[in-house]
Amino acid sequence: MPQPDYQTLIDSPTWDFIRQTADFYPPDAVGLSIAAQRAVYDRMCCAFHRGIPAGVAVSDHAMSGVLVRRYEPANPAATLLYFHGGGFVVGGLDSHDDVCAEICAATGLRVISVDYRLAPEHPHPAAFDDCLAATRAAAVAFPGPLLLAGDSAGGALAASVAHACRNGPQITGQVLIYPGLGGNRDRGSYLTHADAPMLTREDVLYYAAIRHAGQEPKADPTAAVLQDTDFTGLPPTVIFSAECDPLADDGRDYRDVLLAAGGWAEWHLEPGLVHGYLRARTTVPRAAASFGRICAAISQLAGR
Template sequence: MPVVLDPDAAAVYQAFLEANRPPYETLTPPEAREMYLAARFVSNPEPPELQSVTELAIPAPHGSLPARLYTPKRLRSTDGLAPCLVFFHGGGWVIGNLDSHDVVCRTLAHEGEMIVISVDYRLAPEHPFPAAVEDAVNATRWIAGNARQLGIDTDGIFVGGDSAGGNLAAVTALAARDAGPRLAGQVLIYPATDLAMSTPSHSEPETSILLTHSVTRWFIGSYLGNADVGDWRASPARASLAGLPPAYVLVAGADPLRDEGNEYAERLKQAGVAVTYRSFPGQFHGFFTMGKLLSQANIAASEIGAWLKAQG
């Protein structure tokens, strides 16, 4: 079925084309990061007012990981302890940081009435696979191990992220299933789940929008290097999915990652995992961060918040 963009998404895409920005893959990684970070001022909505935002340094074997803890004004808590979403930003494992997804995390904290901790994992190609995975898993374990001091309920820890961050959330959920900590759920926003790029949506012209097929190859090549694409830590779809916590899986219609997101949601269901699946057929990859321009992004954030609250 042909992909037809929603009118607002089509307008944003047209403006993007008219801006004539250089493709990320033609830039150096530092240049690509700077361009990506600057774009947030155009597309991010006004953030909700929170109770507090605190900078953290999470201990890691290589030093420490910057992180940011968001506490909303309305916080669900029992005996002073609240649920927490550990969030990993998107950006193809190459671009993005705490600031690029600051508004997203503020919004999810507000909508979910819970603590959100955004983790700034190491980026490729300077730190190729499995550095980002190690950081995501270690950060989640550290947060769980220090939950009480952070005001977090150990029975209410979720992982989540968009795109590459969705990949890291899915992999972290698998690692936690096998070695702890116990997670309450996973939020996978148009996640990358199989880095072989073999599904039809990786070759359809109408999905090569913003996240083009060319830049997808650049991101994956920068991240994987010579690593095995079949390693479940890179491609979580290659793992057994039984025993995972409940999942919220969001896909976009005009997205190279659409089919692998669809297949991952279906495989989770077949493995007996409780899945809430949400498709935005008229949106492109990356729309979730563009709430100033795309009302569907704000709808998605509200729905994710409601799902998080419904998990208890």
């Protein structure tokens, strides 16, 4: 299938971000061990770290045996559980530290970032189990509106937790940022953007194989919510997809099944943006605008 003209779709600041990211990866990155991949990813995220906004208190805790990092504004209006991206293989509390702190500052919500277990040491459903346990613990510790959010793999985890919580605790809303939700990888954006900058279709398949130790489960919404057969009773949902991303259609398809089931959902396709653009929110105008929309969506859902 002919690939899009990324030189036209992607603007100069975004290309600068793509090149800055690529500079952290050696030529033989495909053959790196899991430990080496994590080390590279951690160095990259540290280089993009923009600090903690004033007025945000940060502390680490354990909730139901899961390590979390809590970001507290002066008077939190609600609580947001945040699940980081990284293909279920890389990332942690530090990789998304400034993102969570900025969401806290922008929304006035308490943000709890979850350090779920990673594959391959802990294959599915370990990450899902940790995120669900932390969500249930947060509902007890912080009564009031409870929201979920996450990017990439974390968006998938947030959606799966929302499906699992239909019988409690009540989830006020969820915001999913360029999530992979288990769509058909042989059609649509998976083929159109199979070789997109920042994330390719082969990358998606690679991380899925690691997450599931080989064979992916079927009809398992704890792994991929688009495999569910019931989309009723889910919280209001806002989804942000990057245009130049093989995962883009998953966001649209999830919105469609939620609406068909009588739910409330919005999907935003962010023009010219690539997977992982949260790290570009201070240097790329398009990413900054999208991050503003993400924070506004979280605030609006908290107040619904």
